[in-house]
Amino acid sequence: MASRQSAALERKKLMADPIMVTTIVVLITFLTLFILYPLAILLVDSVYGAETGLTMSVFQRIFQMPSFRQAITNTLKVGMTVGILSTVIGLLFAYVEVYVKLRTKFTARLFQVVSMLPVVSPPFVLSLSMIMLFGKAGIITRYLLKIYDNSVYGFGGITVVQTLTFFPVCYMMLKGLLKNIDPSLEEAARDMGASRFKVFTSVTLPLILPGMGNAFLVTFIESIADFANPMIIGGSYDTLATTIYLQITGAYDKQGAAAMAVVLLSITMLMYLVQKYVLEKKTAATLTGKASRGRMLIEDKSVTIPLTVLCSLVALFVILMYICVPFGACFNTWGYDFTLTTKWFVRVFEKYKGFQAFRDSFLLSLASAPITALLSMIISYLVVKRKFKAKGFIEFVSMLAMAVPGTVLGVGYIRGFVNGVFGTGFLSGIYGSAAILIIVFIVRSLPTGTRSGISALRQIDKSIEESAYDMGADSFQVFMTVTLPLIKDSFLSGLVTAFVRSITAISAIILLVTPQFLLITVQINEFAEKGSYGIACAFATILIAITYGSVLLMNLVIKYFGTSRKLKEVE
């Protein structure tokens, strides 16, 4: 009974703040309706039919399909391999950057480019270039090595492409961890007589092991959720994401697809929960403090030269893969006729409604980005700075979207909104409209934005907001005059990240887009599947130009209008 008074008082204080209450209610409604509900409906759909009642027959049916069983094996195999490879390569890059003295500006710049590429590039660019470099007509295989029947389609192709796509994520994660290791720990081990290698295996590695597990699982989830790469380079090697897509678009079996989506979702969800609740805690427990001072970088040439060369080669290869795409758009017939031409770009606009595709993609992403950025900042603010009952729910659900593969979400939206919410016709209008596309964009980008918002806000002393509150500002005023200005950088980068993610998104969108909208990514996918690489490359080139341009713009804006400089001096 005693503790009820404070709960009641907190409630009353909250109710005295109508803007706050409205915000929370709107948030909860949004998250429930567009994240929880579509997932729940999948679950219901796969075990319940109008005629059959409660049944496991759908699951029995899909598990009897050899193609589905094969897809599960394929997905897990790719996920494991890509997870391990990405973590190892990511660790190598992180180690070299944090521990090894990089001699030239060029190598430092290479590392920077590699860490930024996956942010700005559409997901399937590497698949395209893989085919163009190593496929039957690939310039490396066909012209340099004189191999005429090399096949990049299947397990190998997917693995290489996904590893190159996802290892930068591991690199960034592990870099942060390595930087947090106090150098005196390793110096102490050295002092007690351990060799450099022994220090690495007995001190550094054990310290970052949970972090590596973390990186592995994140990559694993990304890999098995990936739709675009297996679609383009998988050939007949189907993964769960592509199988679900084909089940809907090819076999028109929506119930089967729902059940498959549930299977895929269970795998990613399990991984996500392990990652979030086991490994993240362990990482935090082993690496709490900040490095007390700078680290003596390794200068021993027998170590630095091989490591730097190795990393630089990988980095150059990745960059080569990305550069390949614009080139692909400039030659007459890739692999056979290397005369320069602008015909692909001309065709994109004259024949394939390029202008409409760019306009639709651009406008839809432009509409979703500010909403996403603002929503994620509001959620971060509520999660970090305020206390109320539904806080845990809001945080959990908005981060949950990270573990939901786009394909699963797409199927969920189809099942959940075609006939309206619970088949009542309510909100059925949004299916096929621009609204549902914008909502999918928002939901897909929300976790990234929220995560960066939360970590930005945790840096800010809680009492700064409390002082504003104490001086008479209400929650809305505190958010607008204190919180938002202090995390302006995070907000701006969230804005651009959301935009870039949206304009390059494909997995959920491809299931939901109706013919009245043309999206660039869907076009690229279509032409790549048909083998029209020239057109696909032309589309992709312009897309990369747009995303790269917006990132450059963001950096400029942050440089001149950002707050970080002033704030950093405070600390």
Next chain:
Amino acid sequence: MSKEKKGVRLEHISKIYQDPKTGKDFYAVKDANLEIKPGSFVTLLGPSGCGKTTTLRMIAGFESPDEGEIYLGGEPINELTPNKRDTAMVFQSYALLPHYNIFDNVAYGLKLRKMDKQTIKEKVTNILKLVGLEGMEARMTNQLSGGQQQRVALARALVLEPGVLLFDEPLSNLDAKLRVTMRTEIRRIQQEAGITAIYVTHDQSEAMALSDQIIIMEKGVVAQIGTPQEIYYHPASEFVADFIGEANFMRGPLSHKQGDAGVVTVEGNAVDVVGAANMEEGKECTLVLRPESAVLAEQGQLPCKVIMSCFMGAYQNYHVMVGNTLMKITDFNPKNKKIYNAGDTAWVAFEKENVHLL
């Protein structure tokens, strides 16, 4: 300066938290009853974890009490959010808004109150003069020293003319010398502004220097309320005596009680005491003796053996054993006195009025 000085009253205030490790509930503050008079300077003093900051944050409105009611100027304020309370707080970390300059930091609360520009300018200028920061309006907060940041934080709170000013360990981030200067400043400004102030600290000398009243807290419970003198000379418990200044404790049974006077047998020696009126004859009691209230001499009440003797400049610091009891003695101005060395035997001498009976 203040529109209206307000008093604060806490009636049966409790706050319950859950221990994050065991999951069990415990009282962070238990049944606190406080009456803070308008215009007075009151300190909440205690070791970390005693509930002093929680009490302050409940008054500010950041925490909600689980039991009881808080009154500000006679009005119950339990249900008010911090922005609706007539309180202003000075934070331990100063909590200045880093994206504003000094002027805008101080003007922030006034702008929220929709005052016109001219009034805001006058008020800010006046208050900056009071805290000694005139002419620095355009500086950013990161261009200030710790002491200056603290002055801005104080100005920002004062300018709102709150009914009560709250301080949450405001000096703990400053170096020792500046702390002493700033606490004198805070006292001066509080007196000039004539404002009610509640000040949280774990530093007893700060509490002594600042307060009209000190409230000592221990494990969530109010241990004693009184003026600095009352608390120093008449501590209500061993905890208070030990926390405020240094204290020697000697135990023994009370005998020969006559009115206020009596005799306590300490380590086999009879010690005359006063203040025994409320004590029971024959019962064990504790004598509190401040180290500076006793000296070592050739004659005195308690025979002792010196185990440590250390010259500190202003005083000679002794550790002596009286039987099995360790006593600390600080003998001030030792230049022309006899210095005892470790191993010497001597007597502990004191006046019986300087012994406090518990």
